[in-house]
Amino acid sequence: MRIVPLLSLPALVLVILVLAACSPSPETPEAPPIDVSPATLAGVDLSRPIRALGNEPFWAVEIKPEGLVYSGVDRPEQRADNPGPLLQGTTARYEATTGTGKPLTVALIATTCSDGMSDRTYPLTAVVKVDGETLTGCAASISALATAGESGLVVDKD
Template identity: 60%
Template sequence: MRPALAALAVLAVAACSPAEEPTRPPAPPEPAPVLGGVDLARPVRALGTEPFWSVELTGTEMVYSAPEPPELRAPQPRPLVQGTTATWESETADGAALRVTLIATECSDGMSDRTYPLTAMVKIGDRELTGCAASSAAVMAGGESGPVVETAQPAA
């Protein structure tokens, strides 16, 4: 009778324990946001004239630079993307607010014959700047005129 009692006790304990839920596969990673044909997961450069300035979105930092020092750096959060607009908001080490907003509208810098796929608005503290933006690779590869777009890389 003892083995039957032991088996009954095991069955009773098993009946009271919660059933294991099937394991779910991990959620696929969110696709990188794309705005105006620009992959926002890759480095992006916003720039303006009068005064000359730029903000490099490196993926980890937002780096503001202009002819007059100082260069300002702030951590780069994930962008808030709403429709045709992407916004990054952060703060520099000295507490200055830094906000970069990119809008998927064609933009001309006003000093060259280049056209960019994005319009940029930058706010640093109480200063507001407007300019244009594109992927950093496209800005570096672009000529003196025409659209600033990334060229396709040949397959290896």
């Protein structure tokens, strides 16, 4: 007995394609809404200017929308563009390259911090890597630092 194929291979492929085109497509899930609110970490609005600072040696990094500025006693000031924070859990990380081509990394961690020289408590701990050195200190918004007293938690009043 001889078996006769009903359809040739090219005809079979054509039938499969036609049937696939006629079948309903799976529903595409709706994309979640985009969060356009400013990022905050430990109550600090990361879109507003922030200052990280430390001592022994004395240093500071100002994080502003227009850029990062690292400075310190007996250290050259270094500037970098602000790449924006990379948020991961309770940490915001800024990874930039200074005008002299050196990496500058600032990590802000949502843990309270004491600078060891005052009675202030800052909302963020800062870890800065620059010129092969790792510096630790504290951070808060510049507006909170401007209105803070000599003791207590450094927070924005608004």
